[in-house]
Amino acid sequence: MRSTWVLGLLLTLLVAVSLFALAYGEVWLNPLAAGEESWRYTVLWEIRLPRVLLAVLVGAVLGLSGAALQGLLRNPLADPGIVGVSACAALGAVVVLYSGLAAVAWFALPLGGMVGAGLSVLLVYLLSGNQSSLFSLILAGMAVNAFVGALISLVLNVAANPFAMSEIVYWLLGSFANRSLQDVYIAAPFMLAGSLAVLTSGRYLDALSLGEETATTLGFDPRRWRWIVVGGVAASVGAAVSVSGNIGFVGLVVPHLLRPLVGHEPRRLLWVSALGGAILLVLADMLVQSISGRVELKLGVITALIGGPFFLYIIMRTRSSEW
Amino acid sequence: MRFLSGLMACCLLLGLTAGATAQQGIKPRRIASLNLCTDLLLLELVPRERIVSLTYWAADPDMSYLADQVGDIPLNRSLAEEIVPQQPDLVLAGQFSDVKVVELLRRMNHRVAVLDVPLTLSGMREYILSFGELVGEPARAAALAGQIDRRLALVSARARQAAGAAPLAAVYGPQGVSPGRDTLMDDLLTLADIRNLAAELDIVSYGTLSLEALVMAQPDVLILDDxxxxxxxxxxxxxxxxxxxxxxxxxxxxxxxxxxxxxxGPTSAEAAERLLALRLGLP
Known part of the structure; x- marks a missing residue:
């Protein structure tokens, strides 16, 4: 009952901040009254709308994936950024974009991201399993992030385009600047499909929190459900990163902030984390636009400024019990 | 700002005259270049046999209009070890070239000229003439400078007769970069009787123009740097x-x-002519 209230509250908040984000920019525009065929219409629906839509979708994907991975790996520090899924997705997208493959088919770019994300989820699962200690997961993620970051800069360095190398910042920190509805169209189907798959796994994750054997006796086929969660996370995060770059810490921060409101069952956490992630990124994207100097700040800077200290706080809080 | 750059140009000229008297009558035979702009002027003024190294940019058709003339001239990434084996008797660098490599080459007794490559049309003539002195081709340099000046003057004269009010142009490059006041583009636009949005938004040198600001300003023309x-x-x-x-x-x-x-350089005249054609083609 309480989680229904929280859901309603977050949904209202998301609609409110999204409308506000549409209105906010170089000038104030009323999103509910913009005549067609004027520059107001273009600014509102072709420049701001794609930005807000992507912030909502990508934020929801990252928040949801964080909550699902924390449930699946039974590890409070799991997050697509920390375990290296986002970086691998960025590598896949980078290979597709700068080689020119992105022009071959509309789905090539998100597909590259999804393949990269898929490989890394498998890697993390192989490395740490579902009984991983808190820190073996982080160490594995650190290694994957460092290695894949190097591969990204290698690919960008050999790319033919003279601007490729300077875009490493975009891929490592993420941004919604200058995105168009085209980016929404190519990535949204995969983000939605992947998220739906993850959302169906709520009851399994609830059962899993009581232990793997309990989940099996309750009638869940662990192999099947593991594939559903892992596949859903890979598809949604892969597609999200391919159009926004690697925006870190959302999946870590959001579930932890919302857990006290809805309790500890993963199922309840999934929906609220999706909404919470969306709200966080819409707000962060507005902040980026308002505080930037001559060149717009990357979004990952804001999320890391929030997420970094939060990460340390979680480590400190769990240290005594699980070191 | 203008005073400063004028002063720098004077110092440069003085330095070059001194250098030229020291080497009176001797044309540099093996010239290396560490900067795209000095690459291009070298290719314009000096026979290929006397060029021993150019930057990689010189052979990149996206950045260099003389890429197909580079041929088998060795290319460098501004590394001393690429320059030294060519045994150049003159190394040309720009004011933004890596200070470290200039110092290193000088320590090894190479003659390095650090040129103040002009970033706008003012100072272009003096730059080309002093460059000609430096590389031993003053006559060719004077001819080139005269030709560019004539083409630019023609553009300016025809633009002044253009009908209607000056149109507003937004210049948009990769990453949303737009050239404002004190840039080559601003000079060329002024010459062709076109207003520059970035300059009117008080951008000095280069700045970024958000997509939103660009659409809001409703410019008459869009010039892409693509x-x-x-x-x-x-x-x-x-x-x-x-x-x-x-x-x-x-x-x-x-x-x-x-x-x-x-x-x-010569490309500035070509760019000005294209801008004039755009200006005259508008209703």
Missing amino acids: LSLDTNSIAHQAMRHPALLRQFEAGQVMNLPPSLMACV
């Missing part, structure tokens, strides 16, 4: 944003490739 060959990058995707393109009709969008804008 690559013709490889456009697989986020920076170039932004230039194909539908919100940008739907603001303009076919005759109102022009592409001015970076190879025309990379350095002041």
Whole structure:
């Protein structure tokens, strides 16, 4: 009952901040009254709308994936950024974009991201399993992030385009600047499909929190459900990163902030984390636009400024019990 | 600012005259260049046999209009170890070249001239003339400078007769970069009787123009600083944003490739002529 209230509250908040984000920019525009065929219409629906839509979708994907991975790996520090899924997705997208493959088919770019994300989820699962200690997961993620970051800069360095190398910042920190509805169209189907798959796994994750054997006796086929969660996370995060770059810490921060409101069952956490992630990124994207100097700040800077200290706080809080 | 650059040009000229008297009558036979702009002027003024090294940019058709003339001249990445084996008797660098490599080459007794490559049209003539003295081709340099001046003067004269009020142009490059006041582009636009949005928004030198600000200003023409060959990058995707393109009709969008804008020189005259054609073609 309480989680229904929280859901309603977050949904209202998301609609409110999204409308506000549409209105906010170089000038104030009323999103509910913009005549067609004027520059107001273009600014509102072709420049701001794609930005807000992507912030909502990508934020929801990252928040949801964080909550699902924390449930699946039974590890409070799991997050697509920390375990290296986002970086691998960025590598896949980078290979597709700068080689020119992105022009071959509309789905090539998100597909590259999804393949990269898929490989890394498998890697993390192989490395740490579902009984991983808190820190073996982080160490594995650190290694994957460092290695894949190097591969990204290698690919960008050999790319033919003279601007490729300077875009490493975009891929490592993420941004919604200058995105168009085209980016929404190519990535949204995969983000939605992947998220739906993850959302169906709520009851399994609830059962899993009581232990793997309990989940099996309750009638869940662990192999099947593991594939559903892992596949859903890979598809949604892969597609999200391919159009926004690697925006870190959302999946870590959001579930932890919302857990006290809805309790500890993963199922309840999934929906609220999706909404919470969306709200966080819409707000962060507005902040980026308002505080930037001559060149717009990357979004990952804001999320890391929030997420970094939060990460340390979680480590400190769990240290005594699980070191 | 103008005073300072004038002062610097004077110092440069003095330095060059002193250098020239020291080497009176001797043309440098093995010239190396560490800067795209000095690469291009070398290719314009000096026979190929006397050029021993150019930068990689010189052979990149996206940035260099003389890429097909580079041929088998060795290319460098501004590393001393690429320059020294060529045994140059003159190394040309720009004011933005790596200070470390200049110091290193000088310590090894190479003659390195650090040129103050002009970033706008003012100072171009003096720069080309002093460059000609330096590389031992003063007559060719004077001819080139005269030819560019005549072409620019013609553009200016024809633009002054153009009908109607000066149109407003937005110049948009990769990553949303737009040239404002005190840039070559601003000079060329002024010459062709076109207003520069970035300059009117008080951007000095180069700044970024948000897509939103650009659409709001409702400029009459859009001048893209676009690559013709490889456009697989986020920076170039932004230039194909539908919100940008739907603001303009076919005759109102022009592409001015970076190879025309990379350095002041003959390409500046060509760019000015293209801008004039755009100006005259507008209703």
